Amino acid sequence: MDLINYVKDNYDLILKLTGQHISLAGIGVLLACAVGIPIGFLIVNHKKLSKVVVNIANIIQTIPSLALFAFAMPLFGIGSPPAIFALFLYALLPIIKNTFIGINNVDPAIIEAARGMGMSKTQIMFKVEVPMAISVIMGGIRIATVTGIGITTIAAMIGAGGLGQLIYQGLSMMNYEMIFTGAISSALLALLADFILGMLEMKLTSKGIVKEETI
Amino acid sequence: MISLKGVSKSYNQQTKVVDDLNLEINDGELVVLVGESGCGKTTTMKMINRLIEPTSGDIFIDGKNIKSLNKNELRRNIGYVIQNIGLLPHQTIEKNIATVPLLCKKDKGEVKARVHELLDLIELPYDIYASRYPRELSGGQQQRIGVARALANNPDIILMDEPFSALDPITREQLQNELLKLQVELHKTIVFVTHDIDEALKLGDRIAVMADGNILQYDTPENILKHPVNDYVEAFVGTDRLWKTPDMLKAKEVMNKKIIKIGADRPILHAIELMKEHDTNILIVVENASSKSSKMLGILGINRLKGVSNPATKVRDIMKVDVIKIPQDMSLVEVLNIRKENGIQYSPVMDVAGNIIGIITNTSIINVLTDIVPDKEEY
Ligand SMILES: Nc1ncnc2c1ncn2[C@@H]1O[C@H](COP(=O)(O)OP(=O)(O)OP(=O)(O)O)[C@@H](O)[C@H]1O
Ligand SMILES: [Mg+2]
Numbered sequence: 187m188d189l190i191n192y193v194k195d196n197y198d199l200i201l202k203l204t205g206q207h208i209s210l211a212g213i214g215v216l217l218a219c220a221v222g223i224p225i226g227f228l229i230v231n232h233k234k235l236s237k238v239v240v241n242i243a244n245i246i247q248t249i250p251s252l253a254l255f256a257f258a259m260p261l262f263g264i265g266s267p268p269a270i271f272a273l274f275l276y277a278l279l280p281i282i283k284n285t286f287i288g289i290n291n292v293d294p295a296i297i298e299a300a301r302g303m304g305m306s307k308t309q310i311m312f313k314v315e316v317p318m319a320i321s322v323i324m325g326g327i328r329i330a331t332v333t334g335i336g337i338t339t340i341a342a343m344i345g346a347g348g349l350g351q352l353i354y355q356g357l358s359m360m361n362y363e364m365i366f367t368g369a370i371s372s373a374l375l376a377l378l379a380d381f382i383l384g385m386l387e388m389k390l391t392s393k394g395i396v397k398e399e400t401i
Numbered sequence: 402m403i404s405l406k407g408v409s410k411s412y413n414q415q416t417k418v419v420d421d422l423n424l425e426i427n428d429g430e431l432v433v434l435v436g437e438s439g440c441g442k443t444t445t446m447k448m449i450n451r452l453i454e455p456t457s458g459d460i461f462i463d464g465k466n467i468k469s470l471n472k473n474e475l476r477r478n479i480g481y482v483i484q485n486i487g488l489l490p491h492q493t494i495e496k497n498i499a500t501v502p503l504l505c506k507k508d509k510g511e512v513k514a515r516v517h518e519l520l521d522l523i524e525l526p527y528d529i530y531a532s533r534y535p536r537e538l539s540g541g542q543q544q545r546i547g548v549a550r551a552l553a554n555n556p557d558i559i560l561m562d563e564p565f566s567a568l569d570p571i572t573r574e575q576l577q578n579e580l581l582k583l584q585v586e587l588h589k590t591i592v593f594v595t596h597d598i599d600e601a602l603k604l605g606d607r608i609a610v611m612a613d614g615n616i617l618q619y620d621t622p623e624n625i626l627k628h629p630v631n632d633y634v635e636a637f638v639g640t641d642r643l644w645k646t647p648d649m650l651k652a653k654e655v656m657n658k659k660i661i662k663i664g665a666d667r668p669i670l671h672a673i674e675l676m677k678e679h680d681t682n683i684l685i686v687v688e689n690a691s692s693k694s695s696k697m698l699g700i701l702g703i704n705r706l707k708g709v710s711n712p713a714t715k716v717r718d719i720m721k722v723d724v725i726k727i728p729q730d731m732s733l734v735e736v737l738n739i740r741k742e743n744g745i746q747y748s749p750v751m752d753v754a755g756n757i758i759g760i761i762t763n764t765s766i767i768n769v770l771t772d773i774v775p776d777k778e779e780y
Contacts, residue, residue: 299487302452302560303501303550304476317491392491394534 192363200352204371207348210266210341211334211379214273215281218330222278223323226285227311236286243279251276251337255344269338269346276337277330284326288319317392324387328380335376339368349375402427403449403558403590408458410444410614418444420614421458428557429588435601436611436637442594445611446560449592450479462558477501480551480559480589484567486543488535494520494546495531501554519549523579541572548580552587562594577603598638602626610634650733655769656750656759664690665698665717669706672716676703683747685757686720697757700724700747726751727761736761 193200229236246254254275258268292315300310316323342350352368355361403426410419419441426432434442447453448460451472460467467475488497495516496503502512520527523545535543544564551559565573577600584591595601601608602622609619618630629635661675663684672684682703687695699720709719725743727736727750740748740761748761759765 293485293487295483295485295487296489298452299481299483299485300489302450302476302481302483302487304473304478304504306473309504314489318489392534394491394493394536396536 189363189366192367196367200349200367200371203347203349203351203368204375206346207335207338207350207372207375210269210346210348211273211331211338214270214338215277215327215331215334217270217274218277218281219327221274222281222326223285226282226323227289227315229282229286230289240279240283240286243282246275247279251340252343255340259344264345266341266346268344269341269348273334273337273341277334280326280329280333281323282326284329285319285323288322288326289315291322292318318395321387321391321395324383324390328383328387331379331383332376335372335379339372402461402463403592404461405445405448406459406461408445408448408455408460410441410448410453410456417456417614419448419455422614422616424609424616424619426590426592428590431584431589431591431593431604431606433593433595433601433605433608434611435595435598435605435608438596440611441614442596442611443562444614446562446592446594449558450476450481450560452476477505477554478556478558480554480556482544482547482551482559482561482564484563486535486540486547486567488543488546488550490535492534493531494525494533494535494538497535497546498550498553500550505554507554515553519552522552522583523549539572540568541576544568544576545579548576548583552589556589558590558592560592560594563596564593565600566595566597573600580604602638610637612637650769651729652727652731652733652736652748652750652761653729653759655733655736655766656729656761657765657768658759660685660749660757660760662687662690662695663701663716664688665715665720667716668713669709669716669719670712672701673706683760683762684716685749685760686716694756696755697724697726697749698722700749700760702747724749726755726757729753729758733766737766 225239229239249257251272254272255268258271262268262271296314296318297310300314305313338348339350339353341348342354349368349372352364352371356364356366356368403424405422405424408419408422408424409417411417422445424432424445434445436442444453448455449462449467451467488494489500492500495513498516498519499512502515503509516531517527520530525542525545530538530542530546535546538546547564551561565576568576581604593601593604595604602625605622607619607621608625609616610625611617612633618625618634620628625634625638629638659679659681661679661681661684663672663675663686665686665688667690675684676682684701685697686699686701687697689695698717699722701716701720705719705721725739725745725748727739727748729750729752736748739745746762749757750759750761752758
């Protein structure tokens with residue numbers, strides 16, 4: 187009951203922090219898409235390069251998130267820029283990897299048939315590879331988004347705001363309502379984002395393609 | 402006309418995958434490239450639509466060197482069918498068939514009409530199949546769509562790389578027959594790759610037997626069978642393959658199609674006349690000889706007539722009734738076994754509906770076998 191009262195009383199603050207949270211995670215993931223999807227495409231035809239890139243992205247993924255935020259500070263100062271940078275780096279791996287896997291898994295026979303019919307490279311990319319890989323690529327974006335929304339809570343520690351702020355302030359004030367509000371909102375946000383992206387994925391994926399589960 | 406002049410392909414300096422190949426394919430001709438795995442069939446074919454570029458030599462289509470043509474334009478004017486079918490899984494059948502015409506920016510209405518026409522041609526009704534996705538079709542249907550797609554832009558030339566080899570034998574045979582039927586109507590110039598000599602013999606107007614990147618013999622199926630140029634070709638086409646695998650010979654292939662029917666109530670005098678007239682020892686006895694669908698009641702061999710003194714005796718009274726009928730697709734081996742076990746001389750062959758369509762006799766078997774095995778020795 188206290189929780190409900192807390193939410194009622196701090197409605198504006200929660201909304202503002204949620205907005206910050208969404209824009210931090212959103213910008214991070216969008217940037218990661220803008221960079222990661224083209225990289226995923228580029229490395230498909232380069233076996234060695236693809237290994238290097240995926241390894242680098244793997245290594246980034248293993249850096250504890252708190253440490254990554256801290257490392258970003260000397261480069262970008264405090265506030266949202268280092269937070270967005272760290273979120274961007276985190277989102278990169280699932281997006282590159284899934285794009286790579288999605289495109290790489292397109293049956294070579296189909297590419298061959300497409301070439302044989304006289305499709306240009308660009309036509310093959312947009313008419314064959316992307317539509318066939320879209321659900322796997324979207325899968326990567328979903329993972330990046332859900333983890334990104336979770337990790338964004340840490341951004342508050344370097345002064346970027348977001349729902350994490352409620353958690354840290356709550357912790358220092360021993361205000362459980364505050365902590366729960368921050369944690370629950372962030373979790374709900376992740377679920378909602380996943381749901382919306384899931385709908386989008388369904389819309390983008392042709393009915394002719396049976397979705398394969400990927401990690 | 403397609404001509405390959407001195408075409409070679411090598412991936413490294415040492416081995417030539419295709420070695421100084423010359424090949425002329427006339428308009429409207431179905432040419433089969435056949436040979437063992439790795440002999441360079443696919444490579445040869447793909448050089449025609451420039452999926453592979455030759456290391457040396459030139460290829461001309463209607464006198465034009467294809468090097469001088471735009472690759473994608475060239476490919477849009479050559480139908481291409483591959484073993485793995487390669488339909489675009491995310492597109493409907495309609496869109497799949499329409500791929501090339503749409504790439505060529507043809508009028509949408511015309512393209513739709515064309516898809517309709519092609520689906521009719523391959524006997525998959527538009528209303529049922531056009532909006533389906535490839536995975537909602539059987540393998541055989543998918544490959545039919547593959548063929549329709551290759552025809553969509555109405556190319557003069559079609560390349561087919563083992564298009565039917567992933568299908569089960571029955572479907573494969575169906576599609577082979579359909580291809581032959583289509584070819585009668587459409588007269589395309591078709592280059593067909595297979596490693597299956599039976600398929601080659603069945604489909605090809607001419608067959609190019611390949612080995613190690615060379616064409617050993619380029620000739621009609623009949624000449625390839627009867628006059629193989631060397632031991633390799635002979636072994637490959639296996640003129641004696643029917644001896645080695647008599648399983649491949651079916652009852653309907655060794656039967657004598659000439660069957661003489663006689664009504665059961667006719668006198669044996671008439672039977673003797675019929676045998677003389679048609680130079681045969683055996684008659685099929687039916688209720689009514691003038692009716693096409695009359696059921697077989699028995700058979701009458703010439704030996705049954707011996708010792709019958711009354712020429713007015715009815716055929717019905719002396720015919721053999723417990724006759725073993727042979728299904729048309731039974732293999733020669735089984736037929737021979739049955740004949741041996743039961744000591745039979747005459748074996749009527751029936752089609753699936755049970756109608757008698759021929760008769761196997763010792764003579765018919767020997768005739769067929771001597772036809773198949775060409776004379777090699779001089780006597
Ligand atoms: N990209 C390549 N690099 C090197 N060698 C190749 C390449 N493509 C094909 N070859 C070789 O060329 C030879 C001929 O290949 P090709 O695909 O033309 O054979 P094929 O007659 O079609 O055989 P199959 O019946 O198995 O399809 C093979 O020995 C193959 O290993
Ligand atoms: Mg091949």
